[in-house]
Amino acid sequence: MSESAVADAPQSDRTRAARTLTVTGLNHALHDGYTDLVYVLLPIWQTDFALSYGLLALLRGLYAGTMAGLQIPVGRVAERIDGKIILIAGTALSALGYFFAGLSGGVIGLGLALALSGAGSSTQHPIASAAVSRAYGNAARGPLGIYNFTGDLGKAAIPALTSVLLVIMSWRHTLLLLAVAGLLVAICIALWMPSVGKGNTRKTTAASRGAGAGGRGFHWLLAIGILDTAVRMGFLTFLPFLLRDKGASLPTNGFALALVFIGGAAGKFSCGWLGERVGTLRTVLITEGGTAALILSVLALPLIPAIVLLPLLGVMLNGTSSVLYGTVPELTPPHQTERAFALFYTGTIGSGAIAPVIYGLLGDTLGPTLATAATAITALAICPLAIALARHLAAEASPGRAGA
Known part of the structure; x- marks a missing residue:
């Protein structure tokens, strides 16, 4: 098309x-x-x-x-x-x-x-x-x-x-x-x-489907975006230190971060494809549940197995965002699309600024391991918000789409 x-x-x-x-x-x-x-x-x-x-x-x-x-x-x-x-x-x-x-x-x-x-x-x-x-x-x-x-x-x-x-x-x-x-x-x-x-x-x-669905639906979308960004930024803040404590050198840390980001790039494509086939709700549940499970696995595993999991973790960390960005026009009237994108980017990037500080203070209090575990809990907290959002997505109820 x-x-x-x-x-x-x-x-x-x-x-x-x-x-x-x-x-x-x-x-x-x-x-x-x-x-x-x-x-x-x-x-x-x-x-x-x-x-x-x-x-x-x-x-x-x-x-x-x-x-x-x-x-x-x-x-x-x-x-x-x-x-x-x-x-x-x-x-x-x-x-x-x-x-x-x-x-x-x-x-x-x-x-x-x-x-x-x-x-x-x-x-x-x-x-x-x-x-x-x-x-x-x-x-x-x-x-x-x-x-x-x-x-x-x-x-x-x-x-x-x-x-x-x-x-x-x-x-x-x-x-x-x-x-x-x-x-x-x-x-x-x-x-x-x-x-x-x-x-x-x-x-x-730009095309805008389901313009009448705005209002509260966009607020749920923005809340999910803010928490999803908090999970990603909080985890990435502690990842170099977690790997260092497992014995990683500086070049290994850089390589590990590259693996996460490469996986994130793949997540933009794979989760967009997944969202078209199973719906926004199921995709968000899969990515956030997978994020929580993989973060906890990285915490528990030795260095090499943890690094092996990082590309898949990158897919899950970034997968939700690919679905959320594409949903903004569906919840926004055509004349407000640019304003909605600016607000959405402001909320998510603002979360990227504030969340690492909060998790950093938590790391000073409880240590990096428990602070990282808190990011996994935050990922799970997104799931009920996704269920609330699904009610406002007219596209989810259209023929041939699952996950409503």
């Missing part, structure tokens, strides 16, 4: 759409990689700056918090300024943040640099998602899936590259090199991405 819809468009429109998807995908990979490379650096910063788990989580939260809190303001700015300009400025700002992090002489400077980088990353999710949606119109669901997938490629590639660079150079020089890569991506946006336009001159063209 998507391919035929795109084929009916003029060749110039298809070319512009492909360029938009390619450039925004590259940008998404960079920003998501920037976000998650922090996990590789946390043990190093703990040693260099003698930080507690709570302060380490606060550093992570500074990046995610600024990224989450500025998304809605960025959307308002996009009503007056071409979104392409905002993407260029945001990507450059995020790269400069890591440049300053590499030059920082203490934990305060490091925290300010991470907040600056997070502010730059606040631009890419709402604006790039809307750009892809408008470029492909009613055929946008597939390209949006590809756009989301590119973020997972960045999560897999950049932390893995960082772990390799840390073997041959200091973490400060590594961040300076990654900052240069970010500035190159900003240049690519300036040279090759078509104009996005101003928000107040655009019409929403």
